[in-house]
Amino acid sequence: MGLSHRRLWVPPCSDWLLLPSDIMVDKDGVMPPLEEEMDDVDLAYRAPEKKTLQEIQQLDEGDESLNKYKRVLLGPIPVGVVDKDVYMMGSYGPRAEEYEFLTPPDEAPKGMLVRGTYHIKSFFIDDDRTDHLSWEWHLCIKKDWKD
Incomplete structure (x- = not known):
């Protein structure tokens, strides 16, 4: 024809x-x-198999050029104070037993951008800003704990 x-x-x-x-x-x-x-007509297109969003994100982890693009696009993560929490414990008189104070639960952010080592300074002060106890500690957030 x-x-x-x-x-x-x-x-x-x-x-x-x-x-x-x-x-x-x-x-x-x-x-x-x-x-x-x-x-x-012989159609060469084949639909890809369905994947979850998490599976797609895991494919991107090994792509160094994509990670570099994200760093350039988002800019460097500023080093310094990330978060500051202040908790008022109240006024308590002296006693023989120890006082216990639990802070409210705090949910940590997730993802590649929050991984790293955090330097934390904690202290116990009164209303007059007298430092009664201070200590520093580190928090290391990693994807794998093998290394």
Whole structure:
């Protein structure tokens, strides 16, 4: 079956999908049925298997160029005070037993950008800003604890 072309107006900013039947007819001017055309066309596209968002993110972990792009795009993480929490414990008189004070639970952020070593300064002061107890400690957040 010989094919000849015909003119078809398409808007310049079109998102339309043009099928072969839109631009070709046989030499008698008859369009072949769509099913017949689709049987002749071998589609090479195969839909990828479905993956969760977590699986897709794990694929990106080893991509150094993507990680570098993210660092350039987001900028450097500022070094310094990340967070400051102040808890008022109240006023307590002296006694033989120890006092116990639990701070409210705090959820740590997740992800690659918060990994690293944090230097923490803790202290116990009174209303007059007298330092009764101070200590420093480190918190290391890693993905794997093998190293």
